[in-house]
Amino acid sequence: MEMSRLPSPDKLVTGRLYIVGIGPGSPEMLTRRAEKVIAESDVVIGNDFYLDQISHLVQGKNVIRSRMGKEVDRAKECINLAKTTSVSMVSGGDPGVYGMASIVLEVLEHTGLAIPVEIVPGITAATAGAARLGSPLSGDFAVVSLSDLLTPREVIKARLSALFSVKMPVVLYNPKSRTRTEQLGEAIALALEYLPSDTPVGIVRNAYREDESVLYTTLGKVWEIEDLVDMHAVVFIGGEETRIWKRGEDVKGIITPRGYHRKYLY
Amino acid sequence: MEMSRLPSPDKLVTGRLYIVGIGPGSPEMLTRRAEKVIAESDVVIGNDFYLDQISHLVQGKNVIRSRMGKEVDRAKECINLAKTTSVSMVSGGDPGVYGMASIVLEVLEHTGLAIPVEIVPGITAATAGAARLGSPLSGDFAVVSLSDLLTPREVIKARLSALFSVKMPVVLYNPKSRTRTEQLGEAIALALEYLPSDTPVGIVRNAYREDESVLYTTLGKVWEIEDLVDMHAVVFIGGEETRIWKRGEDVKGIITPRGYHRKYLY
Numbered sequence: 121m122e123m124s125r126l127p128s129p130d131k132l133v134t135g136r137l138y139i140v141g142i143g144p145g146s147p148e149m150l151t152r153r154a155e156k157v158i159a160e161s162d163v164v165i166g167n168d169f170y171l172d173q174i175s176h177l178v179q180g181k182n183v184i185r186s187r188m189g190k191e192v193d194r195a196k197e198c199i200n201l202a203k204t205t206s207v208s209m210v211s212g213g214d215p216g217v218y219g220m221a222s223i224v225l226e227v228l229e230h231t232g233l234a235i236p237v238e239i240v241p242g243i244t245a246a247t248a249g250a251a252r253l254g255s256p257l258s259g260d261f262a263v264v265s266l267s268d269l270l271t272p273r274e275v276i277k278a279r280l281s282a283l284f285s286v287k288m289p290v291v292l293y294n295p296k297s298r299t300r301t302e303q304l305g306e307a308i309a310l311a312l313e314y315l316p317s318d319t320p321v322g323i324v325r326n327a328y329r330e331d332e333s334v335l336y337t338t339l340g341k342v343w344e345i346e347d348l349v350d351m352h353a354v355v356f357i358g359g360e361e362t363r364i365w366k367r368g369e370d371v372k373g374i375i376t377p378r379g380y381h382r383k384y385l386y
Numbered sequence: 387m388e389m390s391r392l393p394s395p396d397k398l399v400t401g402r403l404y405i406v407g408i409g410p411g412s413p414e415m416l417t418r419r420a421e422k423v424i425a426e427s428d429v430v431i432g433n434d435f436y437l438d439q440i441s442h443l444v445q446g447k448n449v450i451r452s453r454m455g456k457e458v459d460r461a462k463e464c465i466n467l468a469k470t471t472s473v474s475m476v477s478g479g480d481p482g483v484y485g486m487a488s489i490v491l492e493v494l495e496h497t498g499l500a501i502p503v504e505i506v507p508g509i510t511a512a513t514a515g516a517a518r519l520g521s522p523l524s525g526d527f528a529v530v531s532l533s534d535l536l537t538p539r540e541v542i543k544a545r546l547s548a549l550f551s552v553k554m555p556v557v558l559y560n561p562k563s564r565t566r567t568e569q570l571g572e573a574i575a576l577a578l579e580y581l582p583s584d585t586p587v588g589i590v591r592n593a594y595r596e597d598e599s600v601l602y603t604t605l606g607k608v609w610e611i612e613d614l615v616d617m618h619a620v621v622f623i624g625g626e627e628t629r630i631w632k633r634g635e636d637v638k639g640i641i642t643p644r645g646y647h648r649k650y651l652y
Contacts, residue, residue: 141513148419151509156414192650214509216516222524222644227652229631229641239517243417243480243507247407250482251505258488259537260545262528262554270645271525279526282552286545288528365495375495378488379536384458386493 137202137228137235139221141214141242145173145329149248154240158208165198166210173329174210191220195227202235214244218265218293246291249324249354252334254365254373256322256356257289266303267294273303280307284314287360289376295355304349308342311357315339320364320374322356323349336364336371403468403494403501405487407480407508411439411595415514420506424474431464432476439595440476457486461493468501480510484531484559512557515590515620518600520631520639522588522622523555532569533560539569546573550580553626555642561621570615574608577623581605586630586640588622589615602630602637 138157143149158164158177165184184201186194198209211219221239228235250257262283268276283290290311295304311319317340325333325348337345339357349355362376380386404423409415424430424443431450450467452460464475477485487505494501516523528549534542549556556577561570577585583606591599591614603611605623615621628642646652 143417146419148422149417149507151409151415151417153412153414192646192652196652214513214516216513216521216523217527218525218644221517221521222641223646223652225521225631225639225641226643226646229633229638230652232633234633239521241415241509241513241517243509244513247480247482247507247510250480251487251507255482255488255491255505257482259484260528260530260542261483262526262549264526270648276526279552279554282548283528286541286548288545365491367495367498367500372495373491375488375491377492378484380458380489380492382536386458386462386489386496 133203133233133235135202135205135207135235137198137224137237138208138240139215139224139237140208140210140240141219142170142174142210142212143243144213144245144248144327147174147176149243149328150174151240151242154242157238157240158210161206161208163201163205163207164210165194165201165207170210170212191223192227195220195224198224199228199231199233199235203233211242213248214242215239216241217244217263245293245327245354248327249291249322249356252324252327252332253322253356254375256320256358256362256374256376257291258376258378261289261291263291263293265293266307267297267300268303276303277306277310280310281313284311287315289359289362290357292355292357294351295353296349297351304346304355305343308339311339315360320358320362322374323353324356325350325353327354336374399469399499399501401468401471401473401501403464403490403503404474404506405481405490405503406474406476406506407485408436408440408476408478409509410479410511410514410593413440413442415509415594416440417506417508420508423504423506424476426472427474428471429467429473430476431460431467431473433460436476436478457489458493461486461490464490465494465497465499465501469499477508479514480508481505482507483510483529511559511593511620514593515557515588515622518590518593518598519588519622520641522586522624522628522640522642523557524642524644527555527557529557529559531559532573533563533566534569542569543572543576546576547579550577553581555625555628556623558621558623560617561619562615563617570612570621571609574605577605581626586624586628588640589619590622591616591619593620602640
């Protein structure tokens, strides 16, 4: 039959796809692996904000700029291109944490194509921001996005309540946007149901980017600096044992002790 | 007075201290920043397992090898050295996630010394392992260590119950050691109180290291492969929406959809 002589969809695939985490924004914060797969790709696709952060790596390449909010279209486009060429889809931070990995894999699954795919992890905002604050996580922690674009608001609130009830440190991604301003206050109010008002809170804006700022406050006083929080910030809410780290009278950061004090003298 | 002519402790400090995350173990998984600060350090201190992973970066340096379990001594030693020289304390994965950052900062605080300190974030096992599994986290998630060396076992169980009750994906660090074998079964039993037995579970052993292995199972069947879990493994327990990612009949990995399906057709 004519049909049987047609190559199967898999045989048509000659390209490959990398879903690449580029970290918080500084060229120094990419891994060698991320640099290497971008260098080996003919096409680099991503949104403007992230492509600008790796402009030194994409000279001479076919660069496709997309816009925030167009993730599904971007996923389809990169898979279409990856049938016949090597493509890097870049994602801020880590592609598996509020990044492009899941939607690209979902769309790829729907196509049934056997495109070889590699996910390259990156430094996510939780650990980038933590490094700027001292050691606010140290042990068990959770990350929760306050964006209700893809997750119902009631689900987010239930998760936050559960986390605050067991007093684990929580990192809030997407704490605010221009149009979404209420959720941070709501999250703080939930935290105050379980944690004392002097629980440390750290805010890192533009970690490892221009205009980086790091602020310390407490749950009871977040409202004083809430205006400084925007979509470029990540908010760290301390757990039961989290405390301010000082040198003399100067606040140096936030520490959640790991628990060595329960076993050792130092 | 004689005393007032003595320099203050701060004046004696001429060194500096980096607490450096070296990622999961492959040289390709370090950031440029990590490589750079190690290159600029006269002394590199860490435990054998991690120093072996960066042997290409420490040629000609004063390398101080410590042992697992000697973290407090290691923290004191690196601070003592950093008074007068530049020191990199290396930590597997990210230093702020079950790493060396908190104990070093705690000991530094006790000394009162004004040693400049920089924490260099690294790829932690949650995102490294996730990259090998597909996209098991994607959105909100938590990491919990099953080691009760520094955290009481009851606290760990309460945290796990809270997390499973809101059906978030959970990454279990230190799921087992030679002498600590019961906690993984205990965690799985807690998960089964809230999640169906077909909830996907992923196990990544030696991510980005020699002898890497990736396994997929479900909550109801973990016992079949539990023997393959050891201290080099990280276990991913899916959340409410986590599912197996397939191509045809082949299991390719695990996906937790990010929620685009609630807004878009693809």
